[in-house]
Amino acid sequence: MLDKALFYFFAGIAVVSAVLMVTRRNVVHSAIFLITALLATAGIFLQLRAEFLFIVQIILYVGGIMVLFVFVIMLVNLDVALQQIQFARQKWVALFVALALAGQVGLMFWTSGKMPGQGLPVLTAAAAAKLPPNSETVARSLFESYLLPFEIASVLLLVAMIGAVVMAKKRA
Amino acid sequence: MLPIGHYLFLSLALFIIGVVGVVTRRNVIVVLMSIELILNAVNINLVAFSRLYGDVAGQVFALFIIADAAAEAAVGLGIIIAFFRNRETVLADEMDLLKW
Numbered sequence: 001m002l003d004k005a006l007f008y009f010f011a012g013i014a015v016v017s018a019v020l021m022v023t024r025r026n027v028v029h030s031a032i033f034l035i036t037a038l039l040a041t042a043g044i045f046l047q048l049r050a051e052f053l054f055i056v057q058i059i060l061y062v063g064g065i066m067v068l069f070v071f072v073i074m075l076v077n078l079d080v081a082l083q084q085i086q087f088a089r090q091k092w093v094a095l096f097v098a099l100a101l102a103g104q105v106g107l108m109f110w111t112s113g114k115m116p117g118q119g120l121p122v123l124t125a126a127a128a129a130k131l132p133p134n135s136e137t138v139a140r141s142l143f144e145s146y147l148l149p150f151e152i153a154s155v156l157l158l159v160a161m162i163g164a165v166v167m168a169k170k171r172a
Numbered sequence: 173m174l175p176i177g178h179y180l181f182l183s184l185a186l187f188i189i190g191v192v193g194v195v196t197r198r199n200v201i202v203v204l205m206s207i208e209l210i211l212n213a214v215n216i217n218l219v220a221f222s223r224l225y226g227d228v229a230g231q232v233f234a235l236f237i238i239a240d241a242a243a244e245a246a247v248g249l250g251i252i253i254a255f256f257r258n259r260e261t262v263l264a265d266e267m268d269l270l271k272w
Contacts, residue, residue: 003173003174004174007174007178011178011182014182014186015182015185015186015189018185018186018189018190018209019189021189021193021202021205021206021209022189022190022192022193022196022197022202022206027199027201027202030201030202030205031205034205034208034209037186037209037212038208038212041186041212041215041216044179044182044216044219045215045216045219048179048219048220048222048223049223050219050222050223050231050234052231053215053219053231053234053235056235056238057238060238060242061208061212061238061241064242065208065241065242065245068245068246068249069201069204069205069245069249072201072249072252072253073201075253075256076201076252076253076256076262087196087197087198090195090196091196093195094191094192094195094196097191097192097195098188098191098192101184101187101188101191102184102188105180105184109177120175120176120177121175121176121224122173122174122175122176123173123174123175123176123220123223123224124173125173126226127223127224127225127226128223128226129226130226130227131222131223131226131228134228134231137228138228138231138232138235141228141229141231141232142232142235145229145232146229146232146236149236153236153239153240156239156240156243157239157242157243159243160242160243160244160246160247161246163246163247163250164246164247164249164250165250166250167247167250167251167253167254168249168250168253168254170257
């Protein structure tokens with residue numbers, strides 16, 4: 001019961017702030033609604049017993065990436081942009097893409113004969129008992145089974161760091 | 173205990189909102205933020221299935237996706253700053269020059 005209430009609470013916040021993020025005219029408002037959407041997702045992670053990801057989501061996404069976004073908005077934001085048309089004329093493309101995605105998933109549910117809410121597997125307490133202690137199991141999995149992807153990810157971050165510095169550097 | 177379908181639908185909703193944002197918004201910064209939202213929707217799926225099977229691998233992959241999102245945000249925002257310095261605009265439909 002509490003599980004359900006928490007899920008609907010966080011899911012509602014996430015969806016509403018995502019919609020507001022896409023529709024707001026002011027970019028700073030968009031950034032703040034994205035932050036609330038990401039925090040609500042962190043709540044969903046906590047409700048799914050992923051405590052380590054919950055902390056990583058808050059520290060890295062909300063604390064790191066979003067600060068970067070807000071910085072760039074302040075560097076780049078033009079007051080002129082507030083008076084301009086905020087949407088490109090691609091309403092029908094967007095509608096088509098959204099309907100195609102939703103239709104695809106609906107078709108998946110329909111052909112499997114298992115509508116959401118009935119017949120789909122339920123998250124059991126027995127499965128959840130295998131996850132804690134969360135940080136320890138994540139670390140073991142990360143440094144044993146997924147050591148090579150981990151190293152590749154660190155090289156990717158190095159490349160991204162150099163790329164960002166080169167891109168943002170003033171031309172001499 | 174909730175069935176997995178709830179999480180799949182939440183993820184689908186966030187994904188579609190993100191895609192609509194990418195397609196319709198003119199401001200490139202909002203387009204990048206929508207991409208972050210899409211990556212986040214994928215993470216919800218991974219963590220939900222990790223919880224369903226009691227296997228932590230899904231959470232590890234979610235961590236990799238977060239690292240990717242950080243890399244993408246850094247490079248993307250660097251490109252936006254470089255472009256803004258040259259063209260004084262952040263609107264997607266005014267970015268129409270490959271070379272100038």
